Amino acid sequence: MADLSRDTLRETVIDAILAVAPEADVDALPPGRPWREALEVDSFDFLNILVDLEKRLGVSVPESDYHELVTLEGLLDYLESRLAA
Template structure:
């Protein structure tokens, strides 16, 4: 997956978990909990969706590394084989 494909996948899954979020308005450094107000169940649903879509099983200790679009793109790019 290219960085752009990862970004698209992340934003699509994010707006599926929280349908009121318009992907167009999500900034690269918006924090999914502090800025976008996802709760722990939303974060788990996002991680589950990213696992199904990219095959990357994100362990709990790495949750902070997918907390923004910019972080997630870098993290997933390195993990996707």
């Protein structure tokens, strides 16, 4: 999975978000804006998205890293670096 392109990774993440919040308009998300708040994803939804991403990518995110997942770009950067490690 390490050679996943940024675009594929983005699609995977968006798909995981849409599985939990199908109404989310991810394309309308202003860059740099906290995505959970803008998309109305609550703590429980967020955990389910992470569980789903772990299944898809094999990356489990410890709580101490949650602060790196605030923006969608941050989430992608984080997953990218974990996948490369």
